Amino acid sequence: MRVIETSTVIATLGLFCFLTASNLASPKAIQALGVHLTAGFFTYPFVYFFSSIIIATRSPKTYFRCIALAYLGYLAFISMMYLASITPESNPDSNYSQSFNLIYSLSNYRIYLASLCAYFVSTFMFGVIFSSLKINSISIRISISTIIVSLVDVKLFLALAYLGVKNNDLLLSIMFWSSITKLVAQLVLLPPAIFIINTIRDRDECCF
Structure with a gap:
């Protein structure tokens, strides 16, 4: 079980790192080839990459524990960063202090919490759908779960974060293209x- 336990720890750490990066990058809107996205596009597919590895090699109970641990870690991180941002500064006029406070200002926390909520709902759904499918093929189960979840998570995040803030037409455009690009990234x-899942299973069949 040592290989399985090690892989689960690594996958959970990867989940936490990419979850944190995705949430912090999500306030930035980008445009690539005329497509409107958030900067989190480059990192959030890896959240499901690591989630897939955990759910396919461990029990659903362990998966949900890993998800909860990663999300609690992220929540603790942004909470500590907020406390740091409101702590009196010795040099409030420095560029570093102003940049830090701008990133972790309370105005951004609607986006951070919306992202946290959307990812939690979607990864929970991912685990439930994957575990419920009575199909032997792991790749098919992951693909079906990903397709269903991709219809929910991006739209939920954008609605919670930007509804009433961004132009509705722009918001709908971002929702559409973000869902498409996320699905493509997940399939890639x-x-x-x-490969990683099969490697883990081949080394220890008692993965549950």
């Missing part, structure tokens, strides 16, 4: 995820 990451 599927082969390496399956």
